[in-house]
Every structure is written in C-alpha cells, then in structure tokens.
Amino acid sequence: MKKNSFHLNTKLLGLIGHPIKHTYSPFIHNVASELLKLDYIYLPFDVPSSNLRSALKGMIALGIRGFNVTIPHKESIFQHLTDISEEASIIGAVNTIVNEHGKLNGYNTDVHGVIETLLPYKEEIAGQEISIVGSGGASRAVIYAMIRYFKPAKIYLINRTTQRAESLKVYFRDKMKFDAFKTRELFPPDLVDIFSGSKLIVNATSIGMFPEIDDSITELANSFGKDQIVFDLVYNPLQTKLLQIAQANGAITIGGLKMLVHQAAKAFELWTGEQMPIEKLNKSLQLFIKN
Ligand SMILES: NC(=O)c1ccc[n+]([C@@H]2O[C@H](COP(=O)([O-])OP(=O)(O)OC[C@H]3O[C@@H](n4cnc5c(N)ncnc54)[C@H](OP(=O)(O)O)[C@@H]3O)[C@@H](O)[C@H]2O)c1
8 A cells, every 4th residue: 555655646536435434445446556556546535425515526626536435425426426327327326436627427336346246157147036135226236237237037136125125126127127026025034945046146235244243144045055156245254154154055155355346446447547457456455354
C-alpha cells in the first residue's frame, strides 16, 4: 500500500457508504495502482444518507475521479447521476461512479464479478434450476447475470423477507421479460427439496460474514451434493461455514473473493483506462488476508 507517495498530480478514488466496515477495496485499488505505477490513491469515506448529495458535490468540486458505492447508497444515488449504464439501469443498483469532467456516470461492476466467477460453469447452469438466496443489491446483479448470460430454466428466489423477493420477481419480470421465478421464505425445512434440485445455489446475503456467524442457511448445506455448484458472495472469511459443509458433501464451492477482485478490476478500468493486474493482485491480496 502507498505510504506518503502522493504529489501534485495524484488523483483520488474512493468508496462511499455507511457504515464503512471492513473493506478490502482500498488495498486492492492502491496495490493495483502501485503495481502499474499509476498516480492514484483510494480512500474509504463514511457518508451517511443525509450527506450523500453534499459528498457528490464535493466529489465534483475536488475533482475526485471516481467512487465505489456501497450500502445504503446503491439505489438512492440514481437521482444524482447524469448517465447510468444500461446494465446498472436494468439491475437497479449502481456500485461505481465515474466523474467525467463534472458529470457523474453510474455503472454496476458487480455483474462483471459474477460473470467472471461463474463463466467456467456456464454450460452446466444453462437450462437448469438454480437458487439465489438474498434480495438486496448483490442479488440484483446475480439475477441480471443469470437471465442475460447463463440462461437457467428456473430461478428460486429465497429471502428472509419474502415481500422483498416478491418485489424483485415482479421487477425483473417486467424489466427482462423473465417469467420462470418462484419465491420462497428463507425457512430451511421448506427448502431442502429446492436446494437439492438446484444446479447452482448462490448465497447473496450477509449470512456467514465476519464477525456475525449465522447458521440459518448453513444447515441446508447438508443437502448439497456432488454435482452442485455453491457460490457464496461473502469473502470474509474466505471459506464460509456454508462452503465448508458444501465442500465436505462433494459440491463445487466458490467464495466471494474472485467476484470482489473482478468487480474491482472493472471499476479500475473505468477510472484509469488500465487493466488491473489480476494475478499479481490476487497473490498480494491472499497474503494480506492471511496476515
Ligand atoms: N464478493 C463480492 O464482490 C460482493 C459484492 C457485493 C456484495 N457482496 C456480499 O453480498 C452480501 C449481500 O450484499 P448486498 O449489497 O446485497 O446487501 P443488502 O442490499 O443489504 O442485502 C442484504 C441481504 O441479506 C439478507 N440478510 C441479511 N442478514 C440476514 C440474516 N441474518 N438472515 C437472513 N438474511 C439476511 C437480507 O434479507 P432481508 O431482505 O430480509 O433484509 C438481504 O436479502 C454481503 O455479504 C456482501 O458483502 C459481495
């Protein structure tokens, strides 16, 4: 990570959200800039909703090149943007903004993270039933990627608050003309059959994320089997309890780190015009996390 290596031309990048808890994004972007010898610094900014408008005005006034956007601004930021990419507009969530000479343009790079992560399994997923747990911003990106690129036959949309899953179903039915949705409450006893019949199971909730360990989904991992793919968006810990159990039962398991790096790489490219050196970065990140 850069230490006091800024000078007059250093450009600023950052993350806005509230609360800003643990995040690997500063590490990823600062190391990528350093590896490529680019003059950027990335900082986290804790911005509550009441300050969002002023923060964006400040971004323009100070010439900050770009921000990642996280909870709770991913949807409310729309009204402050000049242009929104087609993907972000269909998904209904923005996680990256680029300041183009005072005009703020919004993108969703989470979807690139999802696509890059699941690309090796594209043929296996096509035409199959899948389950997505969660109905927040990340789930929206997963749903979009599935309908647009992976073509499952049916999506079970499972959430603690069923009403939210129901709203997403209606939203994507209208936006993407995809009808093969079924919604369910996140109530493990009712889900065993659905999960065991799903080729892909995605956890797009914060269940299992450090420091909270929640078992409400993990008991379901016992119903996973050998020809299933389990993708947990949580990246801290790297190997969640859900993945541990699924792996012990023979499932193919994928943690959230690859998605994190690929969504960051897309944002980095939008801001700097450069490709993130993903392999080198991955090595540094693994070391950083272990220490
Ligand atoms: N790997 C990556 O690159 C990446 C990128 C984005 C997000 N993520 C991860 O994805 C997860 C979701 O992020 P998000 O942006 O979608 O958050 P969000 O918009 O706040 O949505 C949170 C989702 O988690 C559910 N949830 C939270 N706590 C729960 C609990 N104790 N029991 C059951 N359900 C619970 C919520 O259910 P309700 O609707 O009932 O509240 C909702 O569906 C987070 O862990 C985040 O770190 C990873």
